[in-house]
Amino acid sequence: MKQNLKSNRLSIAGTMAVRILFAVAAAFPIVFMLVSSLKPDQQIFGDMSSVAAFLPIGNISFDNYGAVFDRVPAARFLMNSIGISAITVVLGIFVNSLCAFALSRMQVRGKKIVFTAILATLIVPFQTLALPLVWWVNQLPYFELNGFSLEFSKGWLDTYQVQIIPFIANAFSIYLFHQYFESIPKELDEAARIDGAGWFKIYRQVVMPLSGPATATVAILTFLPAWNSYLWPLMVVQSEELRPVMIGIQYFFQLNVSWGEVMAYASLITVPVVVLFIAFQRSFVNSIASSGVKG
Numbered sequence: 001m002k003q004n005l006k007s008n009r010l011s012i013a014g015t016m017a018v019r020i021l022f023a024v025a026a027a028f029p030i031v032f033m034l035v036s037s038l039k040p041d042q043q044i045f046g047d048m049s050s051v052a053a054f055l056p057i058g059n060i061s062f063d064n065y066g067a068v069f070d071r072v073p074a075a076r077f078l079m080n081s082i083g084i085s086a087i088t089v090v091l092g093i094f095v096n097s098l099c100a101f102a103l104s105r106m107q108v109r110g111k112k113i114v115f116t117a118i119l120a121t122l123i124v125p126f127q128t129l130a131l132p133l134v135w136w137v138n139q140l141p142y143f144e145l146n147g148f149s150l151e152f153s154k155g156w157l158d159t160y161q162v163q164i165i166p167f168i169a170n171a172f173s174i175y176l177f178h179q180y181f182e183s184i185p186k187e188l189d190e191a192a193r194i195d196g197a198g199w200f201k202i203y204r205q206v207v208m209p210l211s212g213p214a215t216a217t218v219a220i221l222t223f224l225p226a227w228n229s230y231l232w233p234l235m236v237v238q239s240e241e242l243r244p245v246m247i248g249i250q251y252f253f254q255l256n257v258s259w260g261e262v263m264a265y266a267s268l269i270t271v272p273v274v275v276l277f278i279a280f281q282r283s284f285v286n287s288i289a290s291s292g293v294k295g
Helices: 002-036 041-046 063-071 074-105 111-123 126-137 171-182 187-194 199-210 212-228 231-236 245-253 259-279 281-291
Strands: 141-146 149-154
Touching (some): 002 259, 041 259, 063 074, 063 259, 074 111, 074 171, 074 199, 074 212, 074 259, 111 171, 126 231, 171 212, 187 199, 199 212, 212 245, 231 245, 259 281
Antiparallel strands (some): 141 149
């Protein structure tokens, strides 16, 4: 009995040691980035050969952060990305969960074929769709309110909606919601229908309140690509006031490269992602675990 307890403790200690080792290895680049953002360029390169590269020692200041806002409109880029990402997340959760609800709970002919077709789109890389998608969005009508008159034009290039609408529907998000909805007893739907609830009321008041982990996971997985988007905005956005944060990286490599400023800008655009993941980490893990129970 004592040997079993001892072996269990050693196993737990070994597992924790491995986890700590992986956590430290994963944290090294982030620590280096944050520390380097507080140092001038000469000190960054001088500390590269020692552990001082990971320690906030020496000539430490926030000058690089001030220089970032002087060199690029970082505040504008951050606000653009926050707005684009937030709207994409909210609309993505609604559209994808509604689609998954219909495929999971409603008895519709051909829904398995539709679900298979949706999953098949996962194997198509975005790069192959980018150029045709540019052509299509440039053919769409665009309505703009100018004073009291509604003006019509053609093409969505160089707008906010071209950075949002093409990325609302997502096959993987539909799959996650579908798998999670399958784990919710359908007897709840029947009880709600006896009480006179329609499908949308069942979706809104029965299924979605029980799908917190799946919603949190989809929020993270939708936010990350929206926040990290670089190729698509580079192709469809020309106006500086509409650009997201990732486009701002190229500003630092046009003339004299200051690596302290690069690290400061990278820190500004990384911290929101880390905070979001930490906030929803438990729900993210629970959703991934429950999605693998069925199907």
